[in-house]
Amino acid sequence: MPEHQRADARRNYARILAVAGEEVAAHGADASLEQIARTAGVGSATVRRHFPTRRALLEAVSRERIEALCARAHALTGQDDGRTALLAWLDDVLAYSVSARGLAAALAYDGPVHENSCSAALEEAAEPLLRRAARDGALAADITVSDLITLIVGIVLATEHHPDPATRASRLFRLAVTGLSPQS
Known part of the structure; x- marks a missing residue:
């Protein structure tokens, strides 16, 4: 995560990563990106901006x-x-x-x-x-x-x-x- 990003972007990244860790642990590599976005409280576009690929x-x-x-x-x-x-x-x-x-x-x-x-x-x-x-x-x-x-x-x-x-x-x-x- 680049340090030059805005504080809210860094928080979103950290929240997405934490939720993704839980989802991947529960569902493996096929964890739903949409579920990750919902649980993290962000849009799916935000998830894809931080993580362009699975x-x-x-x-x-x-x-x-x-x-x-x-x-x-x-x-x-x-x-x-x-x-x-x-x-x-x-x-x-x-x-x-x-x-x-x-x-x-x-x-x-x-x-x-x-x-x-x-x-x-x-x-x-x-x-x-x-x-x-x-x-x-x-x-x-x-x-x-x-x-x-x-x-x-x-x-x-x-x-x-x-x-x-x-x-x-x-x-x-x-x-x-x-x-x-x-x-x-």
Whole structure:
């Protein structure tokens, strides 16, 4: 939110963002923009002026969670075991995405990557973790953070209506990490 905006515009932005957070938590990425406007006490044009796209709204709602995930990636970067550090971070991304309805949609790559600030921030923060895991031989050199985020988004979206989405998502992620063959 630009600081040069009028005080009433800043208040509207903050009120819309607070209501949007509640609506997205309750209804996921498909939360009604009209309901958000009504509950915030503003017109739908005001919502669209502050958030011209649904993605812009979801990214704003998810900003604090994304910042926490970025901070977690930085904290894990110095760990000795690159694979363990990367998997710990990916577990956090998965857990956040399952618990924060709308976050997976905010992370989805359905447009130009440079327009997805949530994914771009996570990619930048996790790149050192990925490089370390690859250098340790724990990860194929051609795997990208984008690949891993896309995997998590797919798992979260596929399990969001499961009776126990967190357990199901975690199981599918473990399956992806360990592979299909039994361990000998």
